[in-house]
Amino acid sequence: MSSINLKRLSEELGLSISSVSKALRDSYEISAETKKRVLAMAEKLNYQPNPFASSLRRKKSITIAVVIPEIANNFFALAIDGIQLVAQQKGYHVLTYLTHESFKNEESTIKHLQGGRVDGVLISLCRDTENIKHLSSLHETGIPLVFFDRIPENMECPTVTTDDYESGFNATEHLIKAGCKKIACLSLSSFLSITHKRMEGYVDALKKHKLKVDPKLMIECTNNNATNLELIKKLLTRKDRPDGIFATVEKLAISTYYVCNDIKLKIPQQLKIISFSNLRTASLLAPSLSTITQPAFEIGKESASLLFRMIEKKTFGNRIDRIVLKSSLIERNSSK
Amino acid sequence: MSSINLKRLSEELGLSISSVSKALRDSYEISAETKKRVLAMAEKLNYQPNPFASSLRRKKSITIAVVIPEIANNFFALAIDGIQLVAQQKGYHVLTYLTHESFKNEESTIKHLQGGRVDGVLISLCRDTENIKHLSSLHETGIPLVFFDRIPENMECPTVTTDDYESGFNATEHLIKAGCKKIACLSLSSFLSITHKRMEGYVDALKKHKLKVDPKLMIECTNNNATNLELIKKLLTRKDRPDGIFATVEKLAISTYYVCNDIKLKIPQQLKIISFSNLRTASLLAPSLSTITQPAFEIGKESASLLFRMIEKKTFGNRIDRIVLKSSLIERNSSK
DNA sequence: ATTCTTTACGAAAACGTTTTCACAGTTTTT
């Protein structure tokens, strides 16, 4: 508990606390010579300013919060990577919160953040989030807030997303062109914006090609992996089973692979698959997985950049940015 | 910027600031009735205590820092998951820092943390960390510090690791029993504790089975993926190429898969592979990858638990815990 | 009736910064 502070420094230097503080912040009020002395002493004593005193006084935390459903997820891991990159450049600290897809967690996390612990918040909603009161409440405190990927649909707010509708459409059309007649769509939760957009694209592609839109082929999965495996197995073992699967999230494609291994269903001969995914090993799978790959790292970068723009010049904060990045469809063997 | 604080609350209630503060902290000095009034008003006005004022006064941040090389990495993502779980239970906040395997980053991050921003630090060293002055310096400030997985080898400090030597030994012996005569070892950096331990096991297994220990088969890779691909390609295309690969980290096994695809080398017929890995898709690869799987989530949990034990009762802090968890070897087709 | 406890509260100091303001001393302008 060495705790060397401005007082100690000032005594050591024979200066006042305020002069030392100013010198360290490179104020014009302090002579060059004094600054040099102060800096040298600070270095020598390994002075580190107390961040709480500083934040309290300046009403700035130099910290942002990132609230995401899970971290053991390629998409979010990459997004965080992008966020951290920008934050580090700006000299900001990053607090990470995992909701684990639980609305309760999301709500209490957001509530805590209203205390002023952070200067801005980046968030991707959890699968259960229907009610957004907690978010409008946070918004009203005036703290900058940017949503990415999973956004609220009935709220005026800055967002960073991908072209989910088009991707859903293209993915489905890709399966149709590969010969699929009966395409199932696996999704996470009907509350999620990404589910809506991607499924809209799916439905419209089916319509365009005069294929039946069958609610029985639109499977809403759960947050439990075992349950999902069962749901998918049931889907793939019924007599009118689909010949194509469009998975709106990576983990459901992986589950499908496991089920196919289990019930000896051949991909792509008997079932073609395409999925949203950021798997680095997509091309090494048996068979290699066709993907819609989101620019996750860029999403993180863009979100953070947007957030910092809002933090830095609140004056121009009236306009609401909605950034949309493009995903890319990568054909591989699972849909051949 | 509503910023409703104790002063505001106290005025609203006709009480003193101190009484309100005490009521909120459920002090015995305050009557039950008053507490109820205060709580109700705090709820009504949506009061959130200023964390900086609180931290400044109490000299507690209720925050820990996690310093890791990268996040887009299954092992670290899972470890963070475990850390967050424990932190959340304890009501702590988690600051995450990525060093991106750069010593400079690690050093400056650690230096910043000396200001008292956090109550404890969890860290896994970056590949370039040879000098540990910054760490002893942090340690000397008295702030609890726990290393996990990649630990300093010449420092007395609490650590959470896996049985790296045994795992390296077993992995190598596994390849030998599968018929390999010439086994290469791919590692990240000769500074890393995990490299040393895993390679010691590798070398001892070779010795036990009277195989030649050949430095030319011990490849130290870089932090650049393209370079690694070249190194591996060179290794696998020379005329006395190895018939087995032991990868000490996941990404090098993946690179090896790519190279084998590239140069049409058949796994496992021409080359058998086993690797440390937390890939969820290991069994879905072509061919499925034999792995040594570390209990990454548990490592995170154990590390955080240990850290909190140190934070909570500094009195007993003289003893130095070194927790070692077991990894499991999972045979799959890449080493058949 | 007096002392002593107990209960419930308030005043004020402290945490370590940042920032406003005041003020000597020096230099420049009139």
Added chain:
DNA sequence: AAAAACTGTGAAAACGTTTTCGTAAAGAAT
């Protein structure tokens, strides 16, 4: 020579808590 401007510094307030200490009022014990 007086006034004005500039330089470099220090005193003190402020940020919003927490905590120590003091104390008035009420009850209990002598």
